[in-house]
Amino acid sequence: MMAETLTYESAYAELAAIAKEIESETVSVDVLAQKVKRASELITFCQTKLRSTESEVNKIIAQMEKQS
Amino acid sequence: MQDLQPIRLSQLTAAIDKALADAFRKTSVWVIADVTNHTFRPEKNYHNFDLVEKDPHSNAIIARVQSKAWGAGSTSIAHFQQTTGQRFSNNISVLVNVSVTYHPVFGLQLNLNNIDINFTLGALEQERLATLARLVDENPGFIRKEGDVFITKNKELPLNRVIQDIAVISSRTSAGWQDFKHTLENNSFGFVFRVDDYFTIVQGENNAQQFLSKLIEVFTSGKSYDAVVIIRGGGAQTDFLIFDNYLIGKAVAKFPIPVITGIGHQKNETIADLMAHTQTKTPTKAAEFIIHHNRVYEEAIRQFQKTIVIRAQQRFSAGFQALALLQHSTVHQSKEILFERNREILAIASAMVTKPKMIVYNRLNDMQQLALNLHTFGPLYLRNRRGELEHFISVYKILSPENTLRRGFAIIKSNGRITSDPAALAVGQEVRIILSDKEMGATITSKNDYDGRDFNI
Numbered sequence: 001m002m003a004e005t006l007t008y009e010s011a012y013a014e015l016a017a018i019a020k021e022i023e024s025e026t027v028s029v030d031v032l033a034q035k036v037k038r039a040s041e042l043i044t045f046c047q048t049k050l051r052s053t054e055s056e057v058n059k060i061i062a063q064m065e066k067q068s
Numbered sequence: 069m070q071d072l073q074p075i076r077l078s079q080l081t082a083a084i085d086k087a088l089a090d091a092f093r094k095t096s097v098w099v100i101a102d103v104t105n106h107t108f109r110p111e112k113n114y115h116n117f118d119l120v121e122k123d124p125h126s127n128a129i130i131a132r133v134q135s136k137a138w139g140a141g142s143t144s145i146a147h148f149q150q151t152t153g154q155r156f157s158n159n160i161s162v163l164v165n166v167s168v169t170y171h172p173v174f175g176l177q178l179n180l181n182n183i184d185i186n187f188t189l190g191a192l193e194q195e196r197l198a199t200l201a202r203l204v205d206e207n208p209g210f211i212r213k214e215g216d217v218f219i220t221k222n223k224e225l226p227l228n229r230v231i232q233d234i235a236v237i238s239s240r241t242s243a244g245w246q247d248f249k250h251t252l253e254n255n256s257f258g259f260v261f262r263v264d265d266y267f268t269i270v271q272g273e274n275n276a277q278q279f280l281s282k283l284i285e286v287f288t289s290g291k292s293y294d295a296v297v298i299i300r301g302g303g304a305q306t307d308f309l310i311f312d313n314y315l316i317g318k319a320v321a322k323f324p325i326p327v328i329t330g331i332g333h334q335k336n337e338t339i340a341d342l343m344a345h346t347q348t349k350t351p352t353k354a355a356e357f358i359i360h361h362n363r364v365y366e367e368a369i370r371q372f373q374k375t376i377v378i379r380a381q382q383r384f385s386a387g388f389q390a391l392a393l394l395q396h397s398t399v400h401q402s403k404e405i406l407f408e409r410n411r412e413i414l415a416i417a418s419a420m421v422t423k424p425k426m427i428v429y430n431r432l433n434d435m436q437q438l439a440l441n442l443h444t445f446g447p448l449y450l451r452n453r454r455g456e457l458e459h460f461i462s463v464y465k466i467l468s469p470e471n472t473l474r475r476g477f478a479i480i481k482s483n484g485r486i487t488s489d490p491a492a493l494a495v496g497q498e499v500r501i502i503l504s505d506k507e508m509g510a511t512i513t514s515k516n517d518y519d520g521r522d523f524n525i
Contacts, residue, residue, distance in 0.1 A: 012412070019416045022423045029431055036424045043417045050413065054406045061399050 008049045015042040081172040088176075092168035096181055099166055101131075106158050113142045115156065119164070119178060135166065137180035148183045153308055154192060156183070163187035192309075199314050199339055203321065211321045211343070218342045220321035225345060227326050229365045231294040231358045233262045235286045235325070237279070240267040244301030244332055244351035251355035259362050264291070270300045276313040283319050295358070296325050298340060301332025301351045311338030320344050330354025478503040490515070 018039045021027040027035055101119035108115050115137040120129045137145055145156045154160060163184035169177050204213050210221035234252075238245040245265075252261050268282040269275040286296055298320075300311070310316065311331055317339040320327050326345035330353060331338055341347035348354040465471065473479070479486055479502040482493060493499065495515050501508045 008409075012409075015413075015416055019419055022427065023419060025427055025430070027427065029427070032424055032427060036420060039416070039420045043413055043420065046409070046413045047417075050406060050409055057402050057406065061402075064395055064399075 006045065008046060011042050011045050011049075015039055015046065018042070078172060081170075085170045085172065088168060088170045096165050096167040098163060098184070099178075100161070100163050100187075102159060102161050103156065104132075104158050106156070108156075112138070114138045115142060115145060115180070117158075119166075133176065133178050134174075135178040135180055141180040141182070144182050145180070148185050148188065151185050152188050152192065154188055160188065161191055196312050196339065199312060199317065200342070202314060203317050203339070203343070207318060207321065211318075218321075220343050222321055222323050222327050222343060222345050225324070225326045227345070227361065228294045230362050232260070232362075233264075233291065233293045234358070235264050235266055235289070235291075235293045235296045236299055237266045237268060237270070237282050237286070237296065238299035238351075239270045240265075242270070242299060242301065242351075244299045244330065247301065248297065248299050248330060248351035248355045251352050252358065255355075255359045257359070257363060257366065259359060259366075261358075264289070264293075270298075271308070271310060276310055276316055279310060279313075280315055280319055283316075283323065287324070293325050295328050295345075296323065297328045297330060297354055297358075298344070299330050299351045299354065301330060308338055311340040313339070316340055317343045328354050328357065473502070473504055 018027075018035050022032075022035065022039075099119065101121055104118045104120050106115065106117040117135050117137075119133050119135045121131040122128065123130050149155055156162075164180050165182040165184075166178040166180055169179050171177065200218070203211050204218070212219050236245065236248065238248070249263065252263065266282045266286055268278050270279060283296070286293065298311075300308070308331065311329075320340050321343040327340075327343075329338075329341050329344045329347045330349075330351040331341060331347075332350045337347060346357060348357050469479075480493075481487065481500040481502065482497065487493065493512055493515070495512050497512050499510055499512060501510055
């Protein structure tokens with residue numbers, strides 16, 4: 001699975017690189033399946049991260065508006 | 069003398085009376101003298117006193133006459149007291165108009181007709197000025213004069229910001245003391261004062277020592293008073309000379325606690341006024357001065373308070389505004405960022421869904437194309453190669469020596485070798501000619517340039 005140290009930014013950078021390779025069709029077929037698998041993992045990671053961040057932010061904002 | 073008949077005493081007094089009457093009866097004189105043994109009987113409005121002259125050096129009495137004042141004389145004395153503030157009393161120097169009277173029982177007497185006010189005023193003023201000059205001369209350490217102003221140590225003391233602990237030197241029965249206390253206690257600002265009373269007699273120069281001891285009592289009390297207030301006021305305009313006393317003036321000038329005077333003197337300032345830290349005209353004004361002084365401090369504090377509140381509110385509102393702005397932009401911006409990131413991920417995810425399939429499909433397509441090509445172009449290729457080969461064979465056949473010879477061309481050999489160079493052949497040389505399927509021997513008989521057009525096809 002994901003390394004513990006994976007951040008959104010590094011995950012996204014890796015994902016963007018894979019996407020670019022695939023978009024421009026410069027990817028080797030030998031590693032295509034592997035790359036797509038990795039991309040899928042990265043997408044899941046990024047979405048999970050985004051969702052948790054969003055819910056946290058919403059919670060904080062709600063609290064902030066309750067206080068003011 | 070002995071042959072003279074003795075006479076009765078009354079005859080003598082009558083003779084004296086006559087002689088004095090001849091000399092003085094119709095006239096009055098102005099004399100300068102000091103007053104002693106003074107008594108006053110108010111019910112009869114009658115003054116009894118002695119007029120004396122003292123030796124200026126020894127102070128010994130060198131002349132004395134019993135005197136009285138009543139009627140018009142008494143009225144002029146009342147006027148004198150009213151105007152000068154100086155009581156007609158012992159030890160004052162006066163210029164008086166007197167007439168000489170003689171009574172057989174009471175003897176020689178002076179009858180006071182009038183008293184000169186200006187003489188006494190001038191004398192008092194001179195005395196006052198002399199006292200002031202002496203104060204400056206003898207106390208350079210704490211009294212000096214700058215222009216018309218006396219600068220004393222007491223005057224240079226800083227007043228505490230708030231005057232609250234006060235020592236009052238006053239007469240116990242003084243209306244001025246009551247005015248002072250009343251004004252102080254009923255101030256409209258709710259100021260609280262701690263007042264200690266030091267009662268003494270504040271009139272008559274003779275009581276200066278007692279007054280002075282009260283001042284010393286204030287000093288030795290060990291209490292840290294903010295001010296000493298000297299009160300004298302109200303009532304009749306009588307004797308303020310105590311406040312022109314040298315010792316009191318000196319003590320006030322030197323006193324280590326600021327002295328505020330409220331001496332109800334309607335005329336000149338007293339010496340005590342001039343030496344004190346602050347002088348006011350009446351006891352009430354002294355109290356008002358203290359209240360005002362404290363009021364100024366309170367106002368300053370209020371102003372500080374107001375400023376602090378306003379500034380704090382300004383800071384708060386600016387802070388709240390900035391925070392609200394930041395909060396708004398934070399909320400907005402963080403949502404924006406999340407939305408944007410989500411969009412990016414979704415775009416990539418959707419590309420990831422379609423693109424790899426497309427890549428694989430494209431590669432497959434390429435393969436199929438390649439297979440198809442192989443299938444289609446394999447046989448065609450062989451055919452072409454064969455065509456090319458056949459073409460080369462036919463060219464070769466056309467160009468073969470047999471065919472060339474058959475078309476009428478001959479080969480010339482010299483020294484066993486085929487030659488195509490005429491320069492290598494000379495006349496008389498043996499050559500061999502090959503024509504069709506026969507070889508023939510020949511000798512060259514001639515050699516000329518040839519310009520025929522036989523080969524021009």
